[in-house]
Amino acid sequence: MAATIKRNDTVYVAAGKDRGKRGTVERVIPSSGRVVVQGVNIIKKHQRPQPGVRQGGIIELPNPLHISNVRLICPHCDKAVRVSFGTLEDGRKVRRCKSCNETID
Secondary structure (H helix, E strand, O other): OOOOOOOOOEEEEOOOOOOOOEEEEEEEEOOOOEEEEOOOOEEEEEEOOEOOOEOOEEEEEEOOEEHHHEEEEOOOOOOEEOEEEEEOOOOOEEEEEOOOOOEOO
């Protein structure tokens, strides 16, 4: 699977309960094809206390989204776009915006 979305990319959530929101990718999980986006898909977890380690209570965590439910936001045209790949003159593989054809990396 090609790395269309990487850590610290700004993405648009295209599906789910947080559809329409933008956020920064905190973590990419390639084995399951999921990404964790900051401030999106927040769940509440009830956690038991462990003496000397952590306090119990309800904590809020970002839950992973499937990578197909997010779109990369192009820094040049500021739109949620699909990503294509190309090579530069020196042979490096780079991501390109399908809308404005600008290099993202």
